[in-house]
Amino acid sequence: xxxxxxxxxxxxxxxxxxxxxxxxxxxxxxxxxxxxxxxxxxxxxxxxxxxxxxxxxxxxxxxxxxxxxxxxxxxxxxxxxxxxxxxxxxxxxxxxxxxxxxxxxxxxxxxxxxxxxxxxxxxxxxxxxxxxxxxxxxxxxxxxxxxxxxxxxxxxxxxxxxxxxxxxxxxxxxxxxxxxxxxxxxxxxxxxxxxxxxxxxxxxxxxxxxxxxxxxxxxxxxxxxxxxxxxxxxxxxxxxxxxxxxxxxxxxxxxxxxxxxxxxxxxxxxxxxxxxxxxxxxxxxxxxxxxxxxxxxxxxxxxxxxxxxxxxxxxxxxxxxxxxxxxxxxxxxxxxxxxxxxxxxxxxxxxxxxxxxxxxxxxxxxxxxxxxxxxxxxxxxx
Ligand code: PMP
Numbered sequence: 001x002x003x004x005x006x007x008x009x010x011x012x013x014x015x016x017x018x019x020x021x022x023x024x025x026x027x028x029x030x031x032x033x034x035x036x037x038x039x040x041x042x043x044x045x046x047x048x049x050x051x052x053x054x055x056x057x058x059x060x061x062x063x064x065x066x067x068x069x070x071x072x073x074x075x076x077x078x079x080x081x082x083x084x085x086x087x088x089x090x091x092x093x094x095x096x097x098x099x100x101x102x103x104x105x106x107x108x109x110x111x112x113x114x115x116x117x118x119x120x121x122x123x124x125x126x127x128x129x130x131x132x133x134x135x136x137x138x139x140x141x142x143x144x145x146x147x148x149x150x151x152x153x154x155x156x157x158x159x160x161x162x163x164x165x166x167x168x169x170x171x172x173x174x175x176x177x178x179x180x181x182x183x184x185x186x187x188x189x190x191x192x193x194x195x196x197x198x199x200x201x202x203x204x205x206x207x208x209x210x211x212x213x214x215x216x217x218x219x220x221x222x223x224x225x226x227x228x229x230x231x232x233x234x235x236x237x238x239x240x241x242x243x244x245x246x247x248x249x250x251x252x253x254x255x256x257x258x259x260x261x262x263x264x265x266x267x268x269x270x271x272x273x274x275x276x277x278x279x280x281x282x283x284x285x286x287x288x289x290x291x292x293x294x295x296x297x298x299x300x301x302x303x304x305x306x307x308x309x310x311x312x313x314x315x316x317x318x319x320x321x322x323x324x325x326x327x328x329x330x331x332x333x334x335x336x337x338x339x340x341x342x343x344x345x346x347x348x349x350x351x352x353x354x355x356x357x358x359x360x361x362x363x364x365x366x367x368x369x370x371x372x373x374x375x376x377x378x379x380x381x382x
Contacts (some may be wrong), residue, residue: 022325039358040342046363047237060272068265080271093221094244103231104130106241109259115140120162157192165194171214172202177316182218205235211288238273287362295360301373317358327354
């Protein structure tokens with residue numbers, strides 16, 4: 001009789017495969033201060049270390065504690081949370097908001113609560129992993145449509161047998177950096193009695209007048225059949241997520257969204273930090289236009305140097321490399337030369353389209369743009 005098999009042998013094989021195919025990810029240390037030019041972070045507006053934001057976060061931690069001590073349905077809802085929700089809803093022109101402890105959880109919570117077994121979910125092929133995971137976790141039937149294909153969405157809605165439907169899309173797509181056709185998607189969703197869920201993770205603080213987001217820009221904010229998910233961890237420089245929707249939807253989420261009910265409330269420091277960042281953005285609305293301009297400058301610089309990248313609708317500039325090993329090597333070389341960029345390989349992107357991602361920030365200088373363009377051009381010419 002043979003003995004039991006080694007329960008972790010397959011992990012060793014998987015690690016070897018990752019190593020062989022250029023797919024291995026490693027955690028690299030990030031010192032508190034370095035002189036690396038960081039075009040990998042999502043701190044689009046440069047607010048994560050703004051003294052007004054960090055002071056508000058520190059004050060909140062001192063007053064309310066390092067953690068929020070429990071689910072809001074159990075230990076109560078603090079004024080920090082409800083004030084942040086009021087301010088977020090007001091900023092993006094929605095009726096009500098509910099904060100979650102991450103943007104990832106906001107997507108899980110919203111989609112699983114709004115799409116049950118009687119629902120068809122129509123999801124763009126390039127939606128963020130948290131949307132994909134939310135679709136997997138829910139009991140709805142899911143149809144994945146080609147990227148930005150409004151006709152395909154309409155066909156899926158027209159052919160549905162499910163009594164309800166939800167269309168879900170990123171506003172600005174996280175890897176390619178392009179914008180969804182939101183007004184058209186909303187029109188199609190409305191014509192077919194479907195809810196439209198829009199993930200504004202990369203558009204809050206970046207797109208639209210004063211950074212109020214892509215739905216405001218598309219003229220659909222505040223519609224009763226629109227649900228927006230936000231992250232507090234990108235343009236707002238903090239941590240956490242939110243859903244902005246009608247009061248009816250928010251009340252439903254408070255009662256049914258498991259990612260809200262069974263999760264410890266957003267930490268006080270994160271809530272206060274995000275609220276302070278929102279105040280900065282309200283007072284300095286030009287930051288949104290600045291980050292978009294910086295992204296366009298990076299794109300134009302690369303184009304003039306013969307490196308093709310996607311034309312950015314927001315802050316994300318995506319440079320196709322192809323081979324995952326080459327992309328990882330390029331990112332590591334750039335880091336050694338003082339430039340941090342994102343490196344996206346499968347499963348974050350489909351096979352064959354590994355890429356570098358440069359995210360612009362409102363606080364980069366003209367020199368930074370020139371330096372980044374030169375470094376990326378040089379490393380890709382090798
Ligand atoms: N949606 C999109 C489109 C994202 O890019 C991200 C973060 N990478 C999230 C949701 C998740 O947000 P968070 O990091 O706050 O969990």
